[in-house]
Amino acid sequence: MLEPAGALPQAAARLDTRRELWPDEVRIRVERLNLDAASFRQLAEKHDGDGDAVRAEVLEIVAARGKMQNPVTGSGGMLIGTVEEVGPESPLGLVPGDRVATLVSLTLTPLVLEDGLAGWDGRSEQVPADGYAVLFGRSIAARLPEDLPADLGLAVMDVCGAPALTRRVVAEYDAPVVAVVGGAGKSGSLSLAAARRAGARRVVGVVPNSAEADLLRDAALADDVVLADARDPLALRDAVVSTGDLADVTVVCVDVPGCEQGAVLATAPGGTVIFFSMATSFSAAALGAEGIAADVTMLIGNGYVPGHAEYAVGLVRTDAGVRGLFERRLG
Amino acid sequence: MLEPAGALPQAAARLDTRRELWPDEVRIRVERLNLDAASFRQLAEKHDGDGDAVRAEVLEIVAARGKMQNPVTGSGGMLIGTVEEVGPESPLGLVPGDRVATLVSLTLTPLVLEDGLAGWDGRSEQVPADGYAVLFGRSIAARLPEDLPADLGLAVMDVCGAPALTRRVVAEYDAPVVAVVGGAGKSGSLSLAAARRAGARRVVGVVPNSAEADLLRDAALADDVVLADARDPLALRDAVVSTGDLADVTVVCVDVPGCEQGAVLATAPGGTVIFFSMATSFSAAALGAEGIAADVTMLIGNGYVPGHAEYAVGLVRTDAGVRGLFERRLG
Numbered sequence: 037m038l039e040p041a042g043a044l045p046q047a048a049a050r051l052d053t054r055r056e057l058w059p060d061e062v063r064i065r066v067e068r069l070n071l072d073a074a075s076f077r078q079l080a081e082k083h084d085g086d087g088d089a090v091r092a093e094v095l096e097i098v099a100a101r102g103k104m105q106n107p108v109t110g111s112g113g114m115l116i117g118t119v120e121e122v123g124p125e126s127p128l129g130l131v132p133g134d135r136v137a138t139l140v141s142l143t144l145t146p147l148v149l150e151d152g153l154a155g156w157d158g159r160s161e162q163v164p165a166d167g168y169a170v171l172f173g174r175s176i177a178a179r180l181p182e183d184l185p186a187d188l189g190l191a192v193m194d195v196c197g198a199p200a201l202t203r204r205v206v207a208e209y210d211a212p213v214v215a216v217v218g219g220a221g222k223s224g225s226l227s228l229a230a231a232r233r234a235g236a237r238r239v240v241g242v243v244p245n246s247a248e249a250d251l252l253r254d255a256a257l258a259d260d261v262v263l264a265d266a267r268d269p270l271a272l273r274d275a276v277v278s279t280g281d282l283a284d285v286t287v288v289c290v291d292v293p294g295c296e297q298g299a300v301l302a303t304a305p306g307g308t309v310i311f312f313s314m315a316t317s318f319s320a321a322a323l324g325a326e327g328i329a330a331d332v333t334m335l336i337g338n339g340y341v342p343g344h345a346e347y348a349v350g351l352v353r354t355d356a357g358v359r360g361l362f363e364r365r366l367g
Numbered sequence: 368m369l370e371p372a373g374a375l376p377q378a379a380a381r382l383d384t385r386r387e388l389w390p391d392e393v394r395i396r397v398e399r400l401n402l403d404a405a406s407f408r409q410l411a412e413k414h415d416g417d418g419d420a421v422r423a424e425v426l427e428i429v430a431a432r433g434k435m436q437n438p439v440t441g442s443g444g445m446l447i448g449t450v451e452e453v454g455p456e457s458p459l460g461l462v463p464g465d466r467v468a469t470l471v472s473l474t475l476t477p478l479v480l481e482d483g484l485a486g487w488d489g490r491s492e493q494v495p496a497d498g499y500a501v502l503f504g505r506s507i508a509a510r511l512p513e514d515l516p517a518d519l520g521l522a523v524m525d526v527c528g529a530p531a532l533t534r535r536v537v538a539e540y541d542a543p544v545v546a547v548v549g550g551a552g553k554s555g556s557l558s559l560a561a562a563r564r565a566g567a568r569r570v571v572g573v574v575p576n577s578a579e580a581d582l583l584r585d586a587a588l589a590d591d592v593v594l595a596d597a598r599d600p601l602a603l604r605d606a607v608v609s610t611g612d613l614a615d616v617t618v619v620c621v622d623v624p625g626c627e628q629g630a631v632l633a634t635a636p637g638g639t640v641i642f643f644s645m646a647t648s649f650s651a652a653a654l655g656a657e658g659i660a661a662d663v664t665m666l667i668g669n670g671y672v673p674g675h676a677e678y679a680v681g682l683v684r685t686d687a688g689v690r691g692l693f694e695r696r697l698g
Contacts (some may be wrong), residue, residue, distance in 0.1 A: 109650070110648075110650040110651070110654065111650060111654065112654070139660075140657065140658050140659075140660065141654050141657055141658050143654055143658065144654075144658045174659050174660060175660070176660045197657065311649070311667075314649070314650050314653065314654075316649045317441070317649065318642070318645070318647045318648065318649045318652075318667060319440070319441040319442060319645050320441070321649075321667045322645065322667050322668055322669060322670065323441065323442065323443070323472050323474055323475075323645075323670075325667075325669045325670070325671060326470075326471065326472055326528065326669060326670030326671045327471050327472050327474065327475040328471075328505050329470075329471065329505060329506070329507045329671045330669070330671060331669075331671060331672060331673055332669065333666065333669070334666065334667035334669055335664065335665065335666060335667070336642075336649060336652045336653050336656075336665035336666070336667060337653055338653060338656045338657060338661070338662075338663065338664070338665055339653065339654075339656070339657030340656060340657045340660045340661060340662060341662060342662055
């Protein structure tokens with residue numbers, strides 16, 4: 037990486053994008069990018085939905101930084117492609133020709149786009165692309181499941197940290213009540229399925245409108261589906277309480293700012309809030325909990341948990357409700 | 368509270384500061400504010416250390432918002448004072464005349480300053496003040512320990528969440544190695560003492576310069592004292608590793624931005640990072656850990672843990688090293 041010297045890739049302003057590999061690196065021929073939801077939303081809103089302008093800005097960012105990292109949200113996304121060359125000391129176990137998804141953020145993946153994103157209309161997070169990317173020794177890449185369409189496999193892997201961490205946290209409690217804010221979304225639906233399998237007594241899906249409520253009810257992933265604006269603390273708490281109890285575990289999967297206080301209020305003393313949204317404010321969470329003397333554990337959702345890709349793919353394979361929600365969102 | 372309607376106090380732009388109490392409220396005659404370290408640092412740097420300008424801005428913020436919340440850092444601080452009036456339904460157990468410290472953030476405490484902060488030179492976090500503040504039913508206030516000077520008691524209570532949460536996390540591991548970044552500071556020294564008592568096998572204090580290293584060695588709070596710039600990820604990791612191992616629990620107590628990646632790198636797989644610094648970036652932590660496939664639990668340091676004030680005061684009473692560091696910082 038180039039700037040500043042000594043910085044790690046995610047913090048670096050610009051990455052080195054030479055084609056030539058170090059001995060522990062792997063070069064991927066890129067087929068498709070999947071932009072982080074918060075990043076795509078920011079770009080689309082900034083440009084009022086003008087797809088050409090969004091495309092131009094993504095090209096500009098990648099050219100300037102050597103990676104796709106939205107300067108406002110700080111987030112990236114992931115990519116799929118085919119292994120082109122493997123350095124002799126790469127520990128990733130890949131061979132040329134493998135079709136893979138990268139499970140490290142695009143914010144630290146050197147990337148060169150060679151087609152001007154000509155095949156993308158700038159109106160969706162899924163970006164057909166031609167170019168190359170470089171994986172480091174400590175990167176994580178997973179072979180794409182051959183039984184799933186590529187866009188589905190990519191969408192699942194993009195959010196596969198959420199169900200894995202939800203499973204781990206839910207299993208630490210004895211039959212907890214689990215509320216998932218944004219339960220009809222991708223990470224939300226996987227988290228609901230994970231919570232139920234990990235031993236939740238009851239799972240509650242919180243959604244912002246009746247269309248999402250209908251979708252989630254049809255998917256049969258939650259025992260209760262409730263409506264609330266997650267940015268309204270008392271409304272979020274009251275929606276969860278209306279199902280019978282505060283939540284023991286609250287999982288925040290909506291990419292809008294201002295959900296911290298409501299998530300804390302909706303959680304019982306001794307409970308845990310897992311924040312997966314990149315729109316989360318650290319200080320709003322810390323000060324919000326302290327301010328109302330809430331004894332809740334607050335986790336920064338780490339997108340990496342060992343075995344996360346296999347676990348999420350397994351949920352999609354075996355849970356028709358999850359698969360249906362994903363397929364619907366992929367259009 | 369006033370703006371926006373329905374917001375909770377911390378998120379509100381402006382609080383209602385009427386003197387008259389609701390039945391569950393308590394009014395405090397303010398004696399001293401203790402500004403959050405990140406907030407004071409930001410103000411002092413903005414005004415190049417000009418105390419008069421810092422004082423003027425604090426007065427302006429409190430007049431405009433009805434509370435002391437730094438608009439840049441989002442943080443507040445706490446206060447001490449004497450109970451003036453107690454509403455008939457207050458659950459806090461206070462009576463008029465009690466000398467108390469508020470353990471909720473100033474960011475959600477209605478506050479009116481009546482003396483123009485005439486007794487403060489604008490050059491220290493400790494702000495002598497006259498005025499009044501209002502506590503809600505869910506606020507937390509602790510009677511000041513009578514055997515400690517007021518400024519010492521206040522300084523301890525300001526950071527009392529850190530040792531309590533450190534104790535809880537350390538106790539979940541079997542004889543862990545604990546590294547405290549910023550070990551010579553107030554929350555850092557308390558966290559070191561808490562980690563040792565909670566069963567740490569070895570405690571490591573990380574400090575930025577040799578003056579702090581000497582202070583921490585004299586206080587005898589850490590088995591190892593190492594120097595590193597916490598903003599340099601590899602330097603922080605290497606400093607911790609130089610003591611023998613990665614840390615099982617890493618506690619971040621330095622109020623400077625950019626320590627997230629180093630804290631993750633310094634922590635062993637399966638370990639936990641507790642972020643107490645209000646300068647922590649949520650996305651830098653989340654993406655940084657995911658990017659290097661680090662299986663670490665990352666906690667948002669919640670300043671409230673039941674019993675935290677009593678526990679921290681007990682550490683100061685019984686650990687001469689902690690007390691010495693506090694007294695030195697109070698000058």
